Amino acid sequence: MAKTAIPSTAAELEDMISDRSKVEQLMNDGDFPEVIKAYAKTIVEKDTDLKAQIIEQTQMGLADMLGDGTVTNEIKRINREALNSVGSGARSALYNKKALGARLDGTFDNIGDVVRANWHQVSKLTDREELLSKAAKANEIVNSYGSNVPADGGFLIPEQLRSEILSLSLETSVVRPRAMVLPMESLSIVIPTIDETSHASNVYGGVTAYWTEEAASLTESQASFGKIKLEAEKLTAYAEYPNELFQDASAFGGFLSQTLPQAVSWFEDDAFINGNGVGQPLGFLNAEAAVSVAKESGQAAGTILWENIVKAYSRMLPTSHGSAVWIASHDTFPELATMALNVGTGGSAVWLNNGVQGPPMTILGRPVIFTEKTSQLGSAGDINFVDLSYYLIGDRQSMQVAVSDTFKFQNDKTAVRVIERVTGRPWIQSPMTARNGSASTLSPFVKIAAR
Template sequence: MATPTIPRDADELAEALGDTATLKHIVKDKDTLESFILDFAKGQQKHNPDIEAQIKAETQRQFAEILRNEQIDGINRLNLNPNAAPVARSRHYNPKAPGASLDKQFGNWSDFLVATWAGSKGQAAMAAQDQIAQIQNAFGSTVPSDGGFLIPEYLRSELLRVALEMAVVRSRARVVPMETLSVPYPTIDSTSNASSVYGGIVGYWTEEGGTLTDSAPSFGRINLLAKKLTLYSEIPNELFKDSLISLEQFMNESYPEALAWFEDVAFTSGNGVGQPLGYLNAPAAVTVAKETDQEAGTILWENIIKAYSRMLPASIGRAVWVANIDTFPQLATMAQSVGTGGSAVWIGNGDGAGAPPVTILGRPVVWTEKVSTVGTVGDINFVDFGYYLIGDRQAMQSETSTHFKFGNDKTAMRVIERVDGQPWLQSAITPNQGSNTLSPFVKVATRA
């Protein structure tokens, strides 16, 4: 008799053991019985969904435990060493960026800045000339006459990593690497869901065998064009000559903060002319009107409720409130009217003890001084930053001059990056049902 087929489930197993000829072959000797049992068990482990689910759940539990205990080197801690494996680097690191070829030549900011310092002299400077020649480059495609030095890629990614931790917009937006000066990014040209979705897709109920009706989305594109952002500092020459530690600290602390600051300002309120277009100026933004007879410089609970109602329903789960810190007194004291009385709605603890809440209607509040002051349009906004695009040109350059501030014994230093920011959605959406348009960018009108 041929070797019996291994059962795939309990029913086939019962059938095999119920057949006398098959059973006789299975128990013919110890080896055949052992082989049959092992093959059946392996098959069950491979195909049994309950066992697969148990394995998957246990694997996830063990991996979560490893991450909590930091048992894997490099997983919970960023490693920007250029010789490290790519998986351990910052997510801002781009191995294709022009500065990536310089990573092994300069291990930190102080080495790089001293080697490219305009005041470098002596044997050490001469030894660095070959390296300097390799990293000499134009500052940007739009200003080819400017000379500068490409910053090593892992130093650039370190700047962006620290800036990310401080930024309002970059940490939440959709970041697009740019390996050329201009990058077109596709978008759905959608303005209404009243009769179609995604700019033209329509679903039809069709009889069996009936002719299908064609429909297709309407596509557009956003052109991300790298804009030049310059950071400028005047550094005492003693930092270059005597204190490499202070120079390193200066670059690690001052420049990321400045980078995050000016990027955030542009991503928030930029006008799009030679700079990014901020989300407050997005064509798709909607503005909630003030209440009748509302006093100047106030925020009412009704403003908050109506702003929330204008958010795209699909975006509510990731939208955040972005508010000027000037708005805090208004938010902390706003009340909900109930007949002739009312009660505070945001801070429920009447004794003022403890920290204030950090959410409104369940969504986080981000405090910043970069949006409008209280009472003006944009002082409090409800935003889904998933609809904001940031284009990273993936190149950053620096240059120093000892001549501009020669009389002060200082070196003028500038760092230039190229970046762009654009709202992804170009129009507010008319809902399928309802009288108000919806948007991922919602702001309250001026109360004056």
């Protein structure tokens, strides 16, 4: 690069750009881009506030891209190799260096260590000195992080392990990997939303565009805003373990690392789907914004017709056709596999064409996810077409573990309790009336009615 002094202030940059001959020389030498990059680097390194603003704006830009569908969620599974380090893969999206448990990172190797260090008979373990040292360090940092009830207490799980638990739980979760997850630094947060119920005459709850003559007066319009309050609820996982299991560090750690993520994801998922919103998340099946597709005339009980599927697809918000998924009960499979498109007196299967290959696991180009957490076959919500980017999850980003030796003393067992604070609810509050005035409203949450 040419021996050009790198500007260190906006004034120096202006002086350099004002010197036409200098700029032309830099351009001819191909050094102009390098000088500008060097200037930007110098300014960012000197101005930490500017650096923070750049990072914030970049994150906001990425969030906008994700929110409007510019970036689609094509990754359906977690790369387990990416979980080997905190700063990579799915864990980096869940890890928060400002979370309460981040102060304990590096203290414990796994969740089993956390529980064993808190065990009443830890002094009898072969690795007791190491565990007691870790427990002492943890106790220096936190005594009780119960958010509502001080008696909640317990050991705070390190953020590194908490994020790993949730990363692994994404493997079995239906809602969390596809929803919008918001970190909560307090027990409640307020999320702004557009108060929009119809596109019949405007968009965004009141914005209208007009074709206007030159110099004519403009007609005023504005958006209508609302808010959604997320309040963290307490999810408690409880289990009892034989005291002998605590003696084997590797076996106990491995067992907890497998069972805990599955338990957390199971009950979270169930609430995000079916929750009634009272002391628990509001599931999308119970959302006010959900629309229901009526059964066909004369349709037999417990059946699924191709017409049900087509009409459910037609009720999805058009902007969500590329991101919505089918979420269906496992016992809907026989009906889906045998549903047919009738043509005159004939017809043919529309999902499975032969018994050689496995099912395509897509319907009308969108993925099908089978679960036992939705309604059973024939009940409302046994098969749903949903865009879960319209579902908000508020994550308090703290997890606690407590161990009791008294409750199951007579059985030589130790009770382990894990507490997480999380909530969830749909982002929009009502179905949408289409621009063409159709009687069939639109929604990102579509379910087939009881049959």
